Amino acid sequence: MKIHHLDCGRMHPILPRLVLGPVAEAHRHLVCHCLLIETPRDGLILVDSGYGTADCAHPRERLGRFFLSIARPELRLEATALAQVQALGFDPADVRHIILTHLDVDHAGGLPDFPDATVHVMARELEAARTARGRHRLRYRPASWAHQPRWHLHDDPAGERWAGFEAVRPLPGVDPDVLLVPLAGHSPGHCGVAVKAAAGGWMLHAGDAYFHRGIVRPEAGRPTAGLWIFETFTQWRADARRRNQSALRALAADEASDVAIFCAHDAVELSRFHPEGPSPQLLR
Numbered sequence: 001m002k003i004h005h006l007d008c009g010r011m012h013p014i015l016p017r018l019v020l021g022p023v024a025e026a027h028r029h030l031v032c033h034c035l036l037i038e039t040p041r042d043g044l045i046l047v048d049s050g051y052g053t054a055d056c057a058h059p060r061e062r063l064g065r066f067f068l069s070i071a072r073p074e075l076r077l078e079a080t081a082l083a084q085v086q087a088l089g090f091d092p093a094d095v096r097h098i099i100l101t102h103l104d105v106d107h108a109g110g111l112p113d114f115p116d117a118t119v120h121v122m123a124r125e126l127e128a129a130r131t132a133r134g135r136h137r138l139r140y141r142p143a144s145w146a147h148q149p150r151w152h153l154h155d156d157p158a159g160e161r162w163a164g165f166e167a168v169r170p171l172p173g174v175d176p177d178v179l180l181v182p183l184a185g186h187s188p189g190h191c192g193v194a195v196k197a198a199a200g201g202w203m204l205h206a207g208d209a210y211f212h213r214g215i216v217r218p219e220a221g222r223p224t225a226g227l228w229i230f231e232t233f234t235q236w237r238a239d240a241r242r243r244n245q246s247a248l249r250a251l252a253a254d255e256a257s258d259v260a261i262f263c264a265h266d267a268v269e270l271s272r273f274h275p276e277g278p279s280p281q282l283l284r
């Protein structure tokens, strides 16, 4: 399957030095790393949807003032998944499945741009989003799913052990080389998505299971204090989040592994998948 790596929402967070650390100018921002997968049988699959066209048109109403003041997304129409799908020469109606790592607004904002797609998410994530109280109302924005998507909800636990993770399973009706990898911790139904690459090996989109590449690959640099504060502030359960991170670290350190791991927001990781970047193998 051919996999396109898209940035569907560049962000310039407040306190950039504290959040991003010492990093080259080209990577001095956060990204919304989404995947567009061309499948032989199931049309196009989108993994996460970034910000959508409605977020660009009505940022305050859709994203909320607090989120806008912290994350400071650029919100350019041409960066939306819809525009990038079209720019690649595809019909947006061919996006038949959207698989969400979770329902935070920076991952689900693009859903309304693909109203006919089946949206895969963990059942307990949708439940958490629908019943959010207090500070969690800042992350989940019901406008992202007010158009009533065709949900396909996934229960846990179901599935098998894969690459050190439990309850991993293919998604019914979707190419079997796409796997849902439960990684609850950042949010109650957070999960990763593994995809078998055409060139061999696997890609593991770990969503917001971590924010800085140094969490998973210590040789890639020290995780920043700003991202640590952010992931602690937004987490659902610290123990589960740390367990996931140590499993991801073990997988990245495994010389025999053929899994390239990346998270949703690290610009350096995304650059590894651009044609001019270093080999994705560096992300093992």
Ligand SMILES: [Zn+2]
Residues within 6 Å of the ligand: 104, 106, 107, 208, 264, 265
């Ligand atoms: Zn996120």
